[in-house]
Amino acid sequence: MSHPAPRTVGDASEAEVLELVFAALQGTSRAVVGPGDDAAVLAVPGERMVVTTDTLVHGPDFRLAWSSPHDLGVKSAAVNLADVAAMGARPTALFVALTLPDETPLAFVSEFAAGLREGCDILAPGCAVEGGDLTVSDTLTIAVTAVGVLEGRAPVLRSGARPGDVVAVTGELGAAARGLALLFDRFTDEDGAPVPVDADTLTAAERDDLAAQLRPQPPVALGVAAAEAGASAMMDVSDGLLLDAGRLARASGVTVALAGEWSDEALRGGEDHALLATFPPDAALPSGFRAVGRVEPRGEDSVTVAGLADAGPGGWDPYRDWDARRG
Amino acid sequence: MSHPAPRTVGDASEAEVLELVFAALQGTSRAVVGPGDDAAVLAVPGERMVVTTDTLVHGPDFRLAWSSPHDLGVKSAAVNLADVAAMGARPTALFVALTLPDETPLAFVSEFAAGLREGCDILAPGCAVEGGDLTVSDTLTIAVTAVGVLEGRAPVLRSGARPGDVVAVTGELGAAARGLALLFDRFTDEDGAPVPVDADTLTAAERDDLAAQLRPQPPVALGVAAAEAGASAMMDVSDGLLLDAGRLARASGVTVALAGEWSDEALRGGEDHALLATFPPDAALPSGFRAVGRVEPRGEDSVTVAGLADAGPGGWDPYRDWDARRG
The missing domain is CATH 3.90.650.10 (PurM-like C-terminal domain)
Structure with missing residues (x-):
C-alpha cells in the first residue's frame, strides 16, 4: 500500500494557506479591526504602546527534526511575549511573517498556527495573532512582531x-x-x-x-x-x-x-x-x-x-x- | 594586485553589525523609547494604532543582481508604509527583522539601512526604524512591520x-x-x-x-x-x-x-x-x-x-x- 504524499504549500494557493491559518485562529481576535484589511487596528489605552520583533530561522534557531510545528508556534509567541513583558506591558497582539518552502506540508501551517494560539492563551490571555504575511522562501523563517499596552504605567527600562x-x-x-x-x-x-x-x-x-x-x-x-x-x-x-x-x-x-x-x-x-x-x-x-x-x-x-x-x-x-x- | 575580500556579516559580531545599522539610522528615532531596550515605546495619540507586516524574500521577491541594497531599503519601507496609508493612518515607526546569509558584505547592511531611512524621509517624514532583529539565515529575508497612528480619525476599511x-x-x-x-x-x-x-x-x-x-x-x-x-x-x-x-x-x-x-x-x-x-x-x-x-x-x-x-x-x-x- 502506498500513502498519497501530503499536500504542500506549493500545491496550494495563497488563499488556501491563509484559510488554514484563519481556521486555527478563529475567534481569538480582540482587535478593533483584525486580520483581513490592509492593516489591523488596535486599541491603545493610555496612548503608549510597546513593539518588539524577533525571528526564528530554520537551521540557526530551530530544526524541524527536533521541533514540532506546534512547538514552533508556542516558541515564536513566547520569545516575543517575553520582550513585551520585560517592558512592564501587557501583550495584546502578534503579527507573524511566515516564509515557507514550497515543500512544507499544509498540516505544518495549521499546527503552527494552533501553537501560536496556545502560546498566547497560556502566556498572555487576550493576546492574539492580529495580522501577518505569507511568503515563499527556500528557508523556513518565522518573524514575529509583538505589541503590548502600558495602560498608563511608565515603561520599565x-x-x-x-x-x-x-x-x-x-x-x-x-x-x-x-x-x-x-x-x-x-x-x-x-x-x-x-x-x-x-x-x-x-x-x-x-x-x-x-x-x-x-x-x-x-x-x-x-x-x-x-x-x-x-x-x-x-x-x-x-x-x-x-x-x-x-x-x-x-x-x-x-x-x-x-x-x-x-x-x-x-x-x-x-x-x-x-x-x-x-x-x-x-x-x-x-x-x-x-x-x-x-x-x-x-x-x-x-x-x-x-x-x-x-x-x-x-x-x-x-x-x-x-x-x-x-x- | 589583489583586492582584499570585503568583510562580511559572518566575519563580524552581532554588535558590530548592529552598530552599522544604528550609524545609518542615527538621529531619526522619534519614539518615546527607541531601539536598544527589549521593545520600543511609541506614543499613540487618539488611542488607536494600525499595524501591518510584509516580507521581501531573496529569490521570489527580489534579486540582488537587480536591486541595490539601497533600493531594497527603500522598497521594504515603501510597501509597508503604503499599507499604513491605506487605513488612513500616519506612519510612525518601522520594525525590521533582517535575516542575512553569512556571506553578505557588511556594506550591504549600511546601504540597506540608509535606504530604509531615505524611504521614510521621502514618503513619511517623522516615521523611522524604531526596532528590529538580526538573524543568520541561508536566505536573505526582510520582514518589516509598520505602525501608524489614526490621531482620532476612524480607520478607512x-x-x-x-x-x-x-x-x-x-x-x-x-x-x-x-x-x-x-x-x-x-x-x-x-x-x-x-x-x-x-x-x-x-x-x-x-x-x-x-x-x-x-x-x-x-x-x-x-x-x-x-x-x-x-x-x-x-x-x-x-x-x-x-x-x-x-x-x-x-x-x-x-x-x-x-x-x-x-x-x-x-x-x-x-x-x-x-x-x-x-x-x-x-x-x-x-x-x-x-x-x-x-x-x-x-x-x-x-x-x-x-x-x-x-x-x-x-x-x-x-x-x-x-x-x-x-x-
Missing part, C-alpha cells in the same frame, strides 16, 4: 537600576541551554545531523530541560506585576544572565552584584526568557520573583558573582555561538 | 464603499509590472539567471518603469488626505487593480464599475502600491486622486471594466505567479 536596589529574577535559568545541549549530544547522527527525539530515553528532569528549549513558557504575566510593584529596571534574559545583567548594569551606570552560586548554564546559557528586574529596597517583590543580588555603585566590573568578576565569554552571541554549532 | 460613491485612485498603475517584465526580458542570461541592469540601454520611460519596480514611491501622504476628505473605503493596490478592486467590492457588498480603457498591466500587474479609494458623491477628491469609476449596487460581478465583466485570471497571486517565474 534597562536604565533605571539604582544602587541599593534588590536584583531579582523570575523564570528558569539554564534549563533551555541544558535542553539544547541534550539535543546536540543525544539526538544527532554520526554526521551531526539532528534526528527525532525519543522521549522514552529521557529522565523527567531532561524532559523539562527539553521543554524549556522547545516550548518555553516565560513568566509573561509577571512583567506587569513587576511594573506595578515598582520595578526600577527590567529585561528579558535571553543571552545568559551574565551578559544580560551586564547590559542592564551598563544602561543604568551601576554594578549588578549577584549573590550565591550559579551553574555555568544559568550564567551563560541562552534562550531562558526569564525576567531580570531591580526593585527599590523597600518594595515587596511580586510573588514569583526571587532576590538574587544587589545593585551597587558602578565599580570596575558591570557584574560580579559572589563578589568576584567573572572571566571568560559573557554569554550567548547568536552570530558566534550558533555558527560554531551549525550541523 | 475596505468594507465602507456604498452605491453612488466615486471610485478614485492615486499613484501609478502598471509601471511596476512593466519594470518587472523588463528585468526578466532584458536582464537575464541564457539560463534565465538575472544579470545587472545596464541603464544606458533603457529609454527614459523604461527607467521610470524600472524605478517603480525597484524603488517604488507610493502616495503615502495621500492616505491621511483621503481619510480627511471622507473616503468611505480604501486599500493598497498591490496585486493588480482588478483583483484588489474585487476584494474591496466583496468586502463592501457592492460592484466597482471602472470606466474607460485600461492596459493589461494596470489591471493585472502587481506591486503598484497605489491607493484605491471610494468617496461619497459630494466629497471633493483630494489633490492627486483621479476618478476612475463609480460604486454600483452589487451585480453579477464584483468588478466591471467599461461595463463588461472581465474574464481571466484576476491578478497577482504571489504563490502562483512568482513560482512560475523562479529562475
Whole structure:
C-alpha cells in the first residue's frame, strides 16, 4: 500500500494557506479591526504602546527534526511575549511573517498556527495573532512582531537600576541551554545531523530541560506585576544572565552584584526568557520573583558573582555561538 | 594586485553589525523609547494604532543582481508604509527583522539601512526604524512591520464603499509590472539567471518603469488626505487593480464599475502600491486622486471594466505567479 504524499504549500494557493491559518485562529481576535484589511487596528489605552520583533530561522534557531510545528508556534509567541513583558506591558497582539518552502506540508501551517494560539492563551490571555504575511522562501523563517499596552504605567527600562536596589529574577535559568545541549549530544547522527527525539530515553528532569528549549513558557504575566510593584529596571534574559545583567548594569551606570552560586548554564546559557528586574529596597517583590543580588555603585566590573568578576565569554552571541554549532 | 575580500556579516559580531545599522539610522528615532531596550515605546495619540507586516524574500521577491541594497531599503519601507496609508493612518515607526546569509558584505547592511531611512524621509517624514532583529539565515529575508497612528480619525476599511460613491485612485498603475517584465526580458542570461541592469540601454520611460519596480514611491501622504476628505473605503493596490478592486467590492457588498480603457498591466500587474479609494458623491477628491469609476449596487460581478465583466485570471497571486517565474 502506498500513502498519497501530503499536500504542500506549493500545491496550494495563497488563499488556501491563509484559510488554514484563519481556521486555527478563529475567534481569538480582540482587535478593533483584525486580520483581513490592509492593516489591523488596535486599541491603545493610555496612548503608549510597546513593539518588539524577533525571528526564528530554520537551521540557526530551530530544526524541524527536533521541533514540532506546534512547538514552533508556542516558541515564536513566547520569545516575543517575553520582550513585551520585560517592558512592564501587557501583550495584546502578534503579527507573524511566515516564509515557507514550497515543500512544507499544509498540516505544518495549521499546527503552527494552533501553537501560536496556545502560546498566547497560556502566556498572555487576550493576546492574539492580529495580522501577518505569507511568503515563499527556500528557508523556513518565522518573524514575529509583538505589541503590548502600558495602560498608563511608565515603561520599565534597562536604565533605571539604582544602587541599593534588590536584583531579582523570575523564570528558569539554564534549563533551555541544558535542553539544547541534550539535543546536540543525544539526538544527532554520526554526521551531526539532528534526528527525532525519543522521549522514552529521557529522565523527567531532561524532559523539562527539553521543554524549556522547545516550548518555553516565560513568566509573561509577571512583567506587569513587576511594573506595578515598582520595578526600577527590567529585561528579558535571553543571552545568559551574565551578559544580560551586564547590559542592564551598563544602561543604568551601576554594578549588578549577584549573590550565591550559579551553574555555568544559568550564567551563560541562552534562550531562558526569564525576567531580570531591580526593585527599590523597600518594595515587596511580586510573588514569583526571587532576590538574587544587589545593585551597587558602578565599580570596575558591570557584574560580579559572589563578589568576584567573572572571566571568560559573557554569554550567548547568536552570530558566534550558533555558527560554531551549525550541523 | 589583489583586492582584499570585503568583510562580511559572518566575519563580524552581532554588535558590530548592529552598530552599522544604528550609524545609518542615527538621529531619526522619534519614539518615546527607541531601539536598544527589549521593545520600543511609541506614543499613540487618539488611542488607536494600525499595524501591518510584509516580507521581501531573496529569490521570489527580489534579486540582488537587480536591486541595490539601497533600493531594497527603500522598497521594504515603501510597501509597508503604503499599507499604513491605506487605513488612513500616519506612519510612525518601522520594525525590521533582517535575516542575512553569512556571506553578505557588511556594506550591504549600511546601504540597506540608509535606504530604509531615505524611504521614510521621502514618503513619511517623522516615521523611522524604531526596532528590529538580526538573524543568520541561508536566505536573505526582510520582514518589516509598520505602525501608524489614526490621531482620532476612524480607520478607512475596505468594507465602507456604498452605491453612488466615486471610485478614485492615486499613484501609478502598471509601471511596476512593466519594470518587472523588463528585468526578466532584458536582464537575464541564457539560463534565465538575472544579470545587472545596464541603464544606458533603457529609454527614459523604461527607467521610470524600472524605478517603480525597484524603488517604488507610493502616495503615502495621500492616505491621511483621503481619510480627511471622507473616503468611505480604501486599500493598497498591490496585486493588480482588478483583483484588489474585487476584494474591496466583496468586502463592501457592492460592484466597482471602472470606466474607460485600461492596459493589461494596470489591471493585472502587481506591486503598484497605489491607493484605491471610494468617496461619497459630494466629497471633493483630494489633490492627486483621479476618478476612475463609480460604486454600483452589487451585480453579477464584483468588478466591471467599461461595463463588461472581465474574464481571466484576476491578478497577482504571489504563490502562483512568482513560482512560475523562479529562475
